[in-house]
Amino acid sequence: GAGVSQSPSNKVTEKGKDVELRCDPISGHTALYWYRQRLGQGLEFLIYFQGNSAPDKSGLPSDRFSAERTGESVSTLTIQRTQQEDSAVYLCASSYRSGGSYEQYFGPGTRLTVT
């Protein structure tokens, strides 16, 4: 079946502009995660959704970052007033359920470059 998909694959934006990144999880997966990987650095947790429960936003680095998910489907990560330090690969993953005991399936990522 189809894996996790993300769009766009690459995004170049000017400092100060808003961007929206999209993630389509695997059908039937109730949990969805967003991560960030800056160049040469490790993965950082941003936010996760489990079903219709309130999302865990504890990893979001500032109030310029927000994310939404419609039910158990598509999610969008929005970055407002982008800064150069937001340049990174943004990865989405989904799993059957939340909790660390379920395998996560990763999307290919969106490479964001803020000029």
Add this chain to the structure above:
Amino acid sequence: KNEVEQSPQNLTAQEGEFITINCSYSVGISALHWLQQHPGGGIVSLFMLSSGKKKHGRLIATINIQEKHSSLHITASHPRDSAVYICAVGNNDMRFGAGTRLTVKP
């Protein structure tokens, strides 16, 4: 100190060698994950384990919950194993190691 420490950071091996990558963590976990990140950036889950040992092909992962330590072994390494291997722990807010960059030379 990072919550998840991996060693070594970089590893170069000759084809056929036995590889070991280590991961130590300091937080409570429900499971530990080993991930593989290919040079193109794609991430694949290799193992998820909460106790004992798992084997998949030439890959073996072990975990010692009491010692908060896990190892990833690759037997008969091959150039196609060249990638970054990442250890991750936690529940939903996963914490990741910095990764081990493995290069296997033919």
